[in-house]
Amino acid sequence: MKKKPFSVVYEDNHLLIVNKAAGVLVQGDKTKDKTLTDYCREYIAKKYNKPGDVFLHPVHRLDRPVSGLVVFARTSKGLERMMELFRKRDIHKVYWAIVKNRPKEETGKLTHYLVKDEVKNFVTAHEKEVEGSQKAELNYKTLGKLNDHWLLEVRPVSGRPHQIRVQLASMGCPIRGDLKYGFHKPNPDASINLHAFHLVFVHPIKKEKIFLRAALPEEAFWEQYLEFEPVRGKDQHLENTFSG
Template sequence: MTEKTLSDKNNLQVLYEDNHIIIVNKRAGDIVQGDKTGDKPLSEVVKSYIKDKYNKPGNVYLGVVHRLDRPTTGLVIFAKTSKVLPRLNKLFAEKDAKKTYWALVKNEPPKHEDTLIHWLKKNPKNNKSYTHLNEIKDSKKAILHYKLLKKLDHYFLLEIDLETGRHHQIRTQLSTIGCPIKGDLKYGFNRSNSDASIHLHARYISFIHPVKKEPLHITAPLPNDPVWDACLLN
């Protein structure tokens, strides 16, 4: 992953911002929060952006509402005040925020539209989740809905609505039905993408603004990539 592909305060793609919330379009390779790698997380990049834009003295508050996997792209929401963070957390916990993803997969799914229900168990040693048809110890129920949007020459574009938010949920559930995501070596695709991304993108989000009480509908532009570009062609 080259530095140019990662977000910094000068190339941050802000999709929405007000006094309470900032929504950005995450690049592949960005980590949302700090981890053991020690790489600068997106949350710190956003703080730097806010500090510079508004000439703020001292520390900038920023609350992390949800995460995306490092190789995934798309919408990430942050809270700009400690007051709004618990309200946003409540929206997500009570499933009042609708998140829709796009994924490019290797094979045509068995059905063009379906609901997938599995029990997922995470293995922390290899940071991977495994699907089970029935509940086992320490597993969590995972539900998603998908539909086929488009057939490309070599890939299939799926739209996914999550009903639950489990570790690597979309990646492992799609792999289980024989549809690994392009570039996702961990879950069965045969080769990686050159920039270490996977073709999974948090495309849309809609919710009622927790302060303004107005509906918000945000779309994240697709990464600059020939295969993604083909998804937008008629």
């Protein structure tokens, strides 16, 4: 059975937030493969019986092999205000990553200066600022070990391309399946074990605090890590605490 490209996590007049399957592009590239944006436009058109073009724009991206939460705006007002939240870093993001190597420190903050080669779609991390670089920061915590791999919770402070992938690789912990950044073998489905797990933000129009969680991929390796996930639904302190 072919897995679904997405499942809906939150939906209202202004926003559509989905849990993206690994392997699905958010926006088009040279492969011309069908994108998450295409799938979600079709979903909106069918559900609301909307003829013609559907207004739906991704507010941010996830890399193709990454799974988890992606935010779309359904109105121009929603798009403008959500982009402003991302710009101001008023969106709280939590990722889970599985790595083979144990981090030297159980918790830590990583700061690098990243340079992206647009032609090769590859990012290099530098300890000090170099020409054309962008500062990238993240916090991580080691949640535990299972099946000879370590589960990390990652909270990016900035939102740079490939940031979590290259920063974890730079501390000797490439993400499972991520050949591009130094893992030794691919995952069977070409995914990498990085999942955009939680989002917390104040709805830009309704002004309500929104707590969202994306279920882990329905895949055997991921599912064993569910034991590290306490019930988060009623945790009003999510933005201040590490899960686990």
